[in-house]
Amino acid sequence: MAVRRGAVRSVVVAGLLVLGLSGSAEARSGPEADVAYHGQMSLAQGQLRVWLVPQNEGPAALPNATLRLRLSAELADRQELAEGCARAGLREVVCETGELPLHGQGRHIGLLLELRERVPEVVVRIDTWWNGGAADRDLSNNQHVVLALDTGDAYAF
Template sequence: MRGLRGLRGSRGRQGLRSLAVSGLAGLSALAGAGAAWAGDPSAGLAYHGSAMLAGGQVDVWLTPRNDGPAAVPDASVRLRWSAALADVQQLPAGCARTEERAVVCRTGALAAHGLGEQIALSVRLEGRPPEVTMEVETAWTGGAAEPGKTHEAERVLVLATGDPYAF
């Protein structure tokens, strides 16, 4: 993501929005591929991990889990913070900034009653807030229904102590 520095200097936020839109297009392509999945699947997605805030940077480690009963061909998780993200971010492959305060990451396929691969990312916040609230929620389930789920985001308060806060 070193190219973001050039976008920021030459086109400002408009360049960043273009980059975010292209990232969303890639995630939409993933969504389109999953929509063709046949059957009447149901899944129960959850995310467990920790977040740590120090010096205006939030480090997040999370593992997606599918409580089943059906496998999920692909899914994505949305992470949203109460503070704005800095303009320049270095996100891992499979993650894209989608809003001023949010990032979406691909989880990959999730077996029924199985764990996915750990997702690890660091985001820079504007300034150095003493605390931030992070919301974690399923953004897309690859066509699998989640019966009984209200799709409310899980929230965790992360203080700028450098300590990990579990969710």
């Protein structure tokens, strides 16, 4: 799968800029949206499979957002990531959601992440890294912590 480097780079840079503005009036004056992530993951023989769908319950549409996956185990050096996704550290991956229409879904995101070492379990934290400065009053549906055991079983969130 090819990665659109320009698009991912702009999302990552925008995310860093927003993080710097998070306490300012500019960041709080954006639209209000309720971003949510639903999906499943499984761990088998050092490979973590993640499939998720970003959603927006409103009250405003968002042109784009960036979700972040943080793992308790290190990623292998080489990763073949889905389009719109980029590695953000030894244990982090960020992915753009695409447009999040009011009461609609963003693009489906599927990842096959290779771990540096085979581990019996991995904890994955999922959250919104950047949302264009939108206010999100319900973080319970876009912040997840999932424990996946190395059994190949799917864990839903």
